[in-house]
Amino acid sequence: MKNVMVYVNPKKDFDRESRFLVKFQIDNSFQLGWKEDDILLLTNFPYEYGGIKATIVSNKNYCDFRPLSVKTITVANSKLDDCWVHDIDAFQLEPFDVDLKGYDLGCTDYGWSTKWCLGSYFYTKRAKDILEKIRDTIYEIHNEDERALVHLTSKGLFTDRIKKLNITYNMGMRNIEENYKQAEKPLRVVHFHPTRAGLFDKFKPILNDRILKLFRNYGIE
């Protein structure tokens, strides 16, 4: 399985927060045992850190009306093996090996809503057509990737090919206490902006010592 992150920006550079996040992600991934060859960073500009060289993708993957859907569009436009696809602010806490049990795509919901969340998902090669359909639907309905997926599954499309995963694979910034109760332990992925005021304090109680130490190394505590 590959560990896939995407950052496509018309400015062809990371913004201030993302510059820190991407380094943190690479360090975190190495700590969790990911090998160099398995960490895949897709960007539209050259970048290298910790031995990870970005794979350059087209600027055309950028979606000006829904920048938060760029990751899904880029995945749809790429040839990827089975992988964990995640936002650069979705942090893995523990090693995992997810078995989709024959399903082609594994996604969580929000916890506070049963609608699909695409901040952290598991992709197999067989799901390429699903991602392509989500991409096309984003442009068709002029809305985000998650809304596109909800639109498709509400019409009965792909419902037998997508596995709903436990919220442990994407603990978001809302409804933390309730989501934590529902999450399989140990917690696998937390999804938040550690530099935004108040958020790190909210997540701190559910982070493990290893990642807390790594955050400390980056001056966040």
Next chain:
Amino acid sequence: MESSKTIIYYTSNREKPDFEERVKENILKVSMGLPIISISQKPINFGRNYCVGDVGASGFNMFRQVQIACQIATSDFIISAECDCLYPPDYFTFTPEKLDVCYRDSNLYVMPDMRDFYFSKKEGATHAQIVGRKFYLDTLNKLFDGAQKWMPEEKNFPKERWKQEDVFPHVEHYHTENPVFQIKTHKGMRYFTHSDRTPIQSIPYWGDGRKAREFYLHGRLI
């Protein structure tokens, strides 16, 4: 660490509930975990909710709701969010420098009632602003000095009381990359709003007015 911010969502619960649900869902999705205080006239499940009861829709009551929310919040800044407005992610990332100024987003549009296009509203509005919490609270405390608790008749507060058009006589503007837009319905507090009257069919982020209206107001993806 940046200054702390709280979203204050205020509503008189007059809009169609499913429209308000989509407005709230949008805020939850794009506001990156910022704390939310909702202050409503019927109980709602949204952030920390405070229900003031059915006191009526007016400018006076709206700002009274805001005043209460400012008292409850503890953050440096208050970000406004209204029940008929759609906000892009970058609306919630702007943090001003000064705590004693009202900052309004000039990238603002309004979609008139029964129409599927937008009007530009560059002067900004109360529903797209960020203000230092203490400054906002002090300003409202002065304007409400001696007033009774609720006044459904005072639609244009603080105009009737103070002959003053705006709560903040001086505002500064900022410009988010993506616009905020408000969908006017006949259920809102004010049917008319000041804006440029040139119809605009499509705006960044939200796109074609017909699609945006169908989805956010009626829940239909076309």
